[in-house]
Amino acid sequence: MAKIKPQALLLQSKKKKGPARISLSTIVTCNIIIVLIVLSLYATYRHWHHRASNGSAEVENFEHSEKLGESTRLDLPSYAILSTAKGTINVELYKDASPDVVEKFVNLCQKGHFKGMLFDHVIKHFVIQGGSSQGSGVAGDWILKGKSHIQHAISPKHEAFMLGTRKTNKDSKEFELFITTAPIPDLNDKLIVFGRVIKGEDVVQEIEEVDTDEHYQPKSPVGIIDIVLKKEA
Template identity: 35%
Template sequence: MRPLLAVLLSLAAAALSAGPKPQVKLTTSLGVIVMELEPQAAPRTVENFLKYVKKGQYNGTIFHRVIPGFMIQGGGYVDYLGKKRTDASIPNEADRALAAGLKNKRGTVAMARTPDPHSAAAEFFINTVENRSLDFKSKANDKTWGYCVFGRVVKGMDVVDRIQAVKTSYKRSDFPNLPVKPVLIKEAVQIQ
């Protein structure tokens, strides 16, 4: 009985020392989304995201890629499709996040990237369905590396669903899923 008690006390102490997880509030033109981040599962990714939040990188950006039944992506462009400057890209922590139980499920937040697995900078996406094909499988190539999940929506999935439902247009070949009326991220702030 004593070993079990020691383990339980150890787990309780670890949970208390970890403290509350950081939360970020996105105020969008369609409502508020609150995301809780997972620094223990994806430490460099969370640190990178919070750095951009603190410097106001996401304020005034849009959700430029909206695909119903898949995801909504934003954080990289302003409403006239000018690309925002970013710092250097970060290493992909999809393997570490998956080992901690984070998968590309409905409501999770992950880093967007190019075919280069280690090209994520500021853009992120929110999964609107379970997207198992985006989870880490191996380090063999760009298709198996996956996309790093680093948080989840804890408030505002109704807003995510409203964004997912907006009308999109194929105005430009480089923006095939662009909302006809811009969906703006007015402000992103850390609230916890």
């Protein structure tokens, strides 16, 4: 095998091409891409960090509002004592189940709204009612429908000796007050039950037995003298 002379090797090495140079435009393009990737990652981080902060704030606000609502319910009285010409009626208020209605009732009590309120409609085996400024209110609905002898499924809130009012506009200043003397489930869509009599059922029954005219209005006035609110029974 013939030997390659050193001069030939030198010539061959000169003929080999060196590594290709990277152009300036390629370098600039790569740097721009890297910068865009970094900015994109930073923007993504900021977005999710902002959402997490907002989520925490919303949770805190929700918890704060719930605590305020719970605080308001805890501040409401739990019991009301109705003084009438026939005796006293002790009522437990459903401040957890009907906080808005109980709050309105309490506010009206504090303003003396119920002092001297007459039970203007008394229907045996149905309801004693006061404060119906127009027509006969709940009692009138019962009379017009003629449902006093119809049987219905009964739930606890439909029982006798429940304290309630008519469903009205939230801003309405009217507040009918009634105490049932028998279950009345067929008027459920028109009534809001927000308490129950725990003492004085005999007083309710005595009022129920007063003489009334053909319009179920007591012939001798009987009503609420005053209402005292209490935290404990």
